[in-house]
Amino acid sequence: MxxxxxxxxxxxxxxxxxxxxxxxxxxxxxxxxxxxxxxxxxxxxxxxxxxxxxxxxxxxxxxxxxxxxxxxxxxxxxxxxxxxxxxxxxxxxxxxxxxxxxxxxxxxxxxxxxxxxxxxxxxxxxxxxxxxxxxxxxxxxxxxxxxxxxxxxxxxxxxxxxxxxxxxxxxxVNGVYTIDPRMYPKAKRLKEITYNEMMQMACLGAGVLETRSVELASKYNVRLFLGKALEKDKSKGTFIMEKTKNLEDMPITGISIKEDYAIMRVNDLPNDGIFLGELFTLIAKLDINLDTISQQLTHDGKVNFSFYCNKKQSDTILKHIDELNSKYPISRLLGFVKLSVVGVGISTHSGIAAKVLSTLNAHNIRYYMITSSEISISLTIEEKDKQKAIEVLGEAFDL
Amino acid sequence: MxxxxxxxxxxxxxxxxxxxxxxxxxxxxxxxxxxxxxxxxxxxxxxxxxxxxxxxxxxxxxxxxxxxxxxxxxxxxxxxxxxxxxxxxxxxxxxxxxxxxxxxxxxxxxxxxxxxxxxxxxxxxxxxxxxxxxxxxxxxxxxxxxxxxxxxxxxxxxxxxxxxxxxxxxxxVNGVYTIDPRMYPKAKRLKEITYNEMMQMACLGAGVLETRSVELASKYNVRLFLGKALEKDKSKGTFIMEKTKNLEDMPITGISIKEDYAIMRVNDLPNDGIFLGELFTLIAKLDINLDTISQQLTHDGKVNFSFYCNKKQSDTILKHIDELNSKYPISRLLGFVKLSVVGVGISTHSGIAAKVLSTLNAHNIRYYMITSSEISISLTIEEKDKQKAIEVLGEAFDL
Missing domain, CATH: 3.40.1160.10 (Acetylglutamate kinase-like)
Structure with a gap:
């Protein structure tokens, strides 16, 4: 070889x-x-x-x-x-x-x-x-x-x-785990994971491998292995590849957590998009990529707007917000994490979102923004619920 | 500047x-x-x-x-x-x-x-x-x-x-001294020294500056200064240049010592040069540059031959001497140093060699090989006499 x-x-x-x-x-x-x-x-x-x-x-x-x-x-x-x-x-x-x-x-x-x-x-x-x-x-x-x-x-x-x-x-570390073992000691090591799943895990906070290198491996179809140095038993480690063999068995590959989330909100905006345009120009100038953005029309035709970013980015935004001379105050809520359930099985197995939500409901864990992609479902939850959410979802999906 | x-x-x-x-x-x-x-x-x-x-x-x-x-x-x-x-x-x-x-x-x-x-x-x-x-x-x-x-x-x-x-x-160090201050605390710092003197001092063991850089400075006439880092008073340091101003005042610039000398001897060789040719071929092969070589004809037409090198080189030579298959044994004497009196004044002031030898004689210091160049006189003396020789010569030449 x-x-x-x-x-x-x-x-x-x-x-x-x-x-x-x-x-x-x-x-x-x-x-x-x-x-x-x-x-x-x-x-x-x-x-x-x-x-x-x-x-x-x-x-x-x-x-x-x-x-x-x-x-x-x-x-x-x-x-x-x-x-x-x-x-x-x-x-x-x-x-x-x-x-x-x-x-x-x-x-x-x-x-x-x-x-x-x-x-x-x-x-x-x-x-x-x-x-x-x-x-x-x-x-x-x-x-x-x-x-x-x-x-x-x-x-x-x-x-x-x-x-x-x-x-x-x-x-x-001995490869990629379904959940960070420091948070969930029962977590299982994955024998295989696809490039896409690994990128979701990485960019959603799993931290064992930067998205950039997985992206590069995916682009050139490089067979990647992640494992502990000098461990002779290669079954103790994870192969990262285009398609894994265990697609059918395991709809969910793992859970990743992104810490230190902030929710930023502006309420009762007129529905003309002017303020949002100015705000996004500022945020782009600050070199910040926003994570999730949401806006809702209120019953009286106004707009409630919120977006999510990490705490450090929210600090930067608040420091520069005066540049907008806006009459609409931005409020910030701290103490959140983003929890993502990742797996190529999500698009082919129905009912996974429902199972995630009902599991959290059953344990009185409140969730805020929900987003999903072909291979992931992400929820913003309160920091205080993090450990409990990991445990109940880990049990529910046998991770 | x-x-x-x-x-x-x-x-x-x-x-x-x-x-x-x-x-x-x-x-x-x-x-x-x-x-x-x-x-x-x-x-x-x-x-x-x-x-x-x-x-x-x-x-x-x-x-x-x-x-x-x-x-x-x-x-x-x-x-x-x-x-x-x-x-x-x-x-x-x-x-x-x-x-x-x-x-x-x-x-x-x-x-x-x-x-x-x-x-x-x-x-x-x-x-x-x-x-x-x-x-x-x-x-x-x-x-x-x-x-x-x-x-x-x-x-x-x-x-x-x-x-x-x-x-x-x-x-x-605060520049170049007439004698290494660790050996002779009364030694004076030189305000100036010529490239040639500095090279003699360097290659004869003074150790503050390698010959190679002085040689390069001399070749391109670079004005060199040697002194203590961050000392603002530049009178505390030595300029090294083509010609110094104090040529007339000070016939002797300094004394340098080369430690750990060995004298190698072969006696009663036939006067045909065969053995010496073989010996020098071996020494060249061992990448050793001999320092001083001397041969004397005895009264019965044989040759007594000796050369000087440092102890490490003599070890190398003795380790390979069997390759010559010679019937003439090489003997080695250890415990010597080479003392050199250096100064551009040596060629213009007569009687310096005489003063060096009479000073050593007066203090019962025995010397072996003597060599001289335009700007230096070197003597091999016994290690045990080193300190005394430095002191009496330092006094005699006001160094």
């Missing part, structure tokens, strides 16, 4: 872990597999570097931050290459730049424009294990960039896509 | 020191000077990285070591650039590669082939303070290289040479 393996920060936190990965790579090579490693910075390195930069007042200097942070991955990959090489398996490290990751010039959140694999391919042809720095690239002018949140996963998936290889993302 | 300032590891060891350098740069810019900084890795960073690599068995992997070690300087320069920028002085960091340092492919001891200053010049033209990573460069193929011992000094001098700027090397 041809596998891109990605190791996160906790998996390479010390020299013993690096030695163990080197040993694993040796076994993979001896079994005839081709391996590319993608690695993050060791342990808490990135946080420590950010602390130093902050102390110097430089954390907002994106160009220098990118060059600073990129050293973290560079150290990991050289140490990994040395450790593998010391076991008699030829290995070489490549920084983002050396591996041909050409990105946009947007420091701190660059997009990959292309991967020029000439150099990488030469080393693969020589039979070497190539160890690539995650999270980083460079512009055509040799300026060092980083890819933003989840960047190392993106590096790994992009390489796998470019080469047509499989991509194994190793982390400190 | 246009100044390249180089800061060594101890001068950038913590964030407070980085802040202080940033403040100093601000004052320099406000006084109308143009500044380029060259920085080493912070404090003990390089040693720590070497330890990690050694623990993984990778310290002999020169290619990976270069990429690993180069991250040390990269961190310093980004932090420095942030700190300067945070004071409102536009600054940018450039890695060796970004600064156009194109080197040979010899990892761990690469030679600078050229500096393509296009990128650097653009930032200078924009009025920025440019902070350059010392010690590193890259091949035409983007492979990261390091310049070996004293590499950051070489970076600074090479930049100054290319741009025609002055070069201030900041370290933790």
């Amino acid at each position: 041809n596998i891109v393996e990605k190791y996160g920060g906790t998996s390479v936190a010390d020299l013993d872990k690096i030695r163990a990965i080197a040993q694993h790579v040796k076994e993979m090579k001896e079994a005839g597999h081709n391996v590319i490693l993608v690695a993050s910075a060791m342990g808490k390195t990135t946080n420590k570097l950010i602390e130093m930069a902050t102390a110097l007042g430089g954390h907002t200097n994106d160009r220098e931050m990118d060059s600073l942070l990129s050293t973290g991955e560079q150290r990991t990959i050289t140490l990994l290459a040395m450790a593998i090489d010391a076991l008699g398996i030829p290995a070489i490290s490549l920084t983002g730049y050396q591996c041909g990751f050409i990105t946009s010039h947007h420091h701190a959140h660059a997009r990959i424009k292309d991967i020029d694999i000439t150099n990488l391919q030469k080393h693969l042809d020589d039979g070497k294990v190539v160890v690539v720095a995650g999270f980083q690239g460079a512009t055509e002018h040799g300026e060092i960039t980083t890819l933003g949140r989840g960047g190392s996963d993106t590096t790994a998936v992009a390489l796998a896509a470019k080469l047509g290889w499989d991509c194994y993302i190793y982390t400190d | 246009n100044i390249v300032e180089k800061y060594g590891g101890t001068s950038v060891a913590d964030l407070d020191k980085i802040r202080a350098i940033a403040q100093h740069v601000k004052e320099m810019k406000e006084a109308g000077h143009n500044v380029i900084l060259v920085a080493s890795a912070m404090g003990k960073t390089t040693n720590k990285l070497i330890e990690m690599a050694t623990a993984l068995g990778g310290h002999t992997n020169d290619r990976e070591m270069d990429s690993l070690l180069s991250t040390g300087e990269q961190r310093t320069i980004t932090l420095l650039a942030m700190a300067i920028d945070a004071l409102g002085i536009p600054a940018i960091s450039l890695t060796g590669y970004q600064c156009g340092f194109i080197t040979s492919h010899h990892h761990a001891h690469a030679r600078i082939k050229d500096i393509d200053i296009t990128n650097l010049q653009k930032h200078l033209d924009d009025g920025k303070v440019v902070v350059v990573a010392g010690f590193q460069g890259a091949t035409e193929h983007g492979e990261i290289t390091t310049l070996g011992r004293g590499g950051s000094d070489t970076t600074a001098v090479a930049l100054a040479a290319k741009l025609g700027w002055d070069c201030y090397i900041y370290t933790d």
Whole structure:
């Protein structure tokens, strides 16, 4: 097999872990597999570097931050290459730049424009294990960039896509669970999940994998695996793919929670859309993507309007609301979470929405906005009901 | 003025020191000077990285070591650039590669082939303070290289040479002394020293500056200054230049000591040169440059032969001596040092050699091999006499 393996920060936190990965790579090579490693910075390195930069007042200097942070991955990959090489398996490290990751010039959140694999391919042809720095690239002018949140996963998936290889993302969790096990210890590990379900889980808050890398895997049909580093039993982990085998058995794949929700409301607007137009222009200018928007006509022809966003975004909006010079006050309610029931079975199994609502009703859990897509049903509930809702829905759908 | 300032590891060891350098740069810019900084890795960073690599068995992997070690300087320069920028002085960091340092492919001891200053010049033209990573460069193929011992000094001098700027090397010592103050506390600081004297002092063991950077400064006539970081009083430091003003006053500039000397001897060789030819071929193969060689004809037409090298080199030679299958045994004497009296005045002031020898004689200090050059007289003495020799010569020449 041809596998891109990605190791996160906790998996390479010390020299013993690096030695163990080197040993694993040796076994993979001896079994005839081709391996590319993608690695993050060791342990808490990135946080420590950010602390130093902050102390110097430089954390907002994106160009220098990118060059600073990129050293973290560079150290990991050289140490990994040395450790593998010391076991008699030829290995070489490549920084983002050396591996041909050409990105946009947007420091701190660059997009990959292309991967020029000439150099990488030469080393693969020589039979070497190539160890690539995650999270980083460079512009055509040799300026060092980083890819933003989840960047190392993106590096790994992009390489796998470019080469047509499989991509194994190793982390400190044993795959994807139906519900975050910290909230619901009885949660089951999923053997398989579709790209679409995973993206819903990710963008709705499950947090094990950024939407961006799943999106990329989906676009290029990269077979993804998510599991614990150095766990030999691959049944302990989750494959993410176009179509899973267990479509019929399990209408619901899981539940994800997005915390810290705010409901923003404006009541008794005239039905001319003028204020809403101005409000949306402001919100777009603040670079905020609203989550859910709802408006209702009242019996006397006015409009009650509400939208949902996270608390931080609502802070930003309230800080700038004066710019509108509006006579319509915006009120904010805090203390909500968004609960989403996710599964490709939702569109083919009827009655799932009804079962969700009746379960919540039976336990006196109040829900606000409800939205649904082909593969998800989302409800805004009060923070205080979160744990109870997870438990009763987890029981009801056998998650 | 246009100044390249180089800061060594101890001068950038913590964030407070980085802040202080940033403040100093601000004052320099406000006084109308143009500044380029060259920085080493912070404090003990390089040693720590070497330890990690050694623990993984990778310290002999020169290619990976270069990429690993180069991250040390990269961190310093980004932090420095942030700190300067945070004071409102536009600054940018450039890695060796970004600064156009194109080197040979010899990892761990690469030679600078050229500096393509296009990128650097653009930032200078924009009025920025440019902070350059010392010690590193890259091949035409983007492979990261390091310049070996004293590499950051070489970076600074090479930049100054290319741009025609002055070069201030900041370290933790207050300039060049007549004798190492740890051996002779009464030693005087030199206000000025010539390139040639400095090279003699360096290659004969004074250790404050590598010969290579002085050689480069001499070749391009770069005005060098060596002093303590952030010391405002520039009279506390040493200028290194083509010709000093005090040529006439001071025939002797200083004394330098090279420790751990071995004398190797072969006696009663036939006078046909065969054995010596074989021996020198072996020594060249072992990549050893012999220091001093001497042969004497005995009264019965045989040759007594001896040479001097440091203890480590003598170990290497003895380990390989069997390859010669010689019937002439090599004996080794340990416990010597090489003491050198250095000064451009030596060639113009007569009687200096006589004064050195009579001073040593008067204190019963025995000397072995004596060699001399235009600007130095060197003697091999016993380790046990080192301190006494330094003191009596220091007194005699008022050093």
